Amino acid sequence: MQPIAPSSREKILETAEVLFAARGFSAVGMREVADRVGLSKSALFHHFASKLELYLAVVERILVDIDARQEAAAQPKSDAFERVWHWIEVTIDTLAENPSHARLLLRTLFEEDDVAPEDEDHLDQLLAKILRRVGQAIQEGIDRGELRPVSIPHTLQSIVGMTVYHFASGPVGEKLFGDEIYSSAQVRQRKEEVFQLLRRGLLVTID
Amino acid sequence: MQPIAPSSREKILETAEVLFAARGFSAVGMREVADRVGLSKSALFHHFASKLELYLAVVERILVDIDARQEAAAQPKSDAFERVWHWIEVTIDTLAENPSHARLLLRTLFEEDDVAPEDEDHLDQLLAKILRRVGQAIQEGIDRGELRPVSIPHTLQSIVGMTVYHFASGPVGEKLFGDEIYSSAQVRQRKEEVFQLLRRGLLVTID
């Protein structure tokens, strides 16, 4: 299977993803995107009718990727905490593998979207679907008496904070870890630390 | 003690804080700030020689406030976890009281700063000072055998993620909690949820 030459559209999306992730919507100009791709601005506007359309396409691409990875990795587990942890592990792998994903996901989560409700709804639904997976696993764990009766929204926020924020944290995070946030050793340790915290924090009985 | 009429400079800082917190550096124009304050653009540039200077002043103001509150609330505790928790509680109160603080703090933490090293250093040191407080408390708890031997940087990231991200989370967070993230009831519950998670997650022995 030979590498396929990426289409213009894909090259644009990849380039824009890096820029938007690093600096956000407003701080990135269409000219800069075009230059990096090696196109003129006009050619760029031929592929994406507006800057907002490009941005939304970039965000959707990331959410679809995260969703697909979780879907692909889904496996029936009898143990509720194992399911929660499996979700987190897959998510951490995804975020660690691509820092731009983490950055842009964090922006999507906390930035005010002054976007037309139509386009926003689609992304909101994708996001909700992603979060629902782990939310349901937690709920089932509680129902079965396996997990403490925590608040689902609060626990979701904690999990997002511990995963997405960590891999999105910029210079501050890099300073804390000596620029090695994404090294395999640090990713492994991140998993271990979060695992221990959540296992003790969520389980009713620790074996 | 009668309320003092805020100076122009203070009014500008307050106004800019709200705008920068909501939309970030690039998405806010000096014209908009000036209009909201009720000044002309030129008058605004008289008080702050550049947009970057205004932004840095806003961020510094927030960091100083957070630092001062923690300093004021500091009290000697024999118990290491109690000290950690006290720090978190004070921080949560500060963030919950002023959503703009949480937003802007999160931006400062994860946004790439293309700022001149001179100005950045000052803010970095303030930030480091704020984080060092809780980092040291955790370290002492570990040394005394009171807390599990967790990684300090990882635990800091988790704590920041659970506090700053939560109160900075925009529409997504509001959706999860029905627009009541900042209500006293939800703030109280946030504290309780984080407290339980960390107490179980960090302490060696749970009484």
Added chain:
DNA sequence: GTCTATACACCGATAGAC
């Protein structure tokens, strides 16, 4: 300190040739 007026670069977006 505040204003009006303006400089000038860059923005997103379009027109129209090839």
Added chain:
DNA sequence: GTCTATCGGTGTATAGAC
């Protein structure tokens, strides 16, 4: 699909009167 050229608007920042 890609280009050059250009539009109208806005961005930060400045000059100079009051």
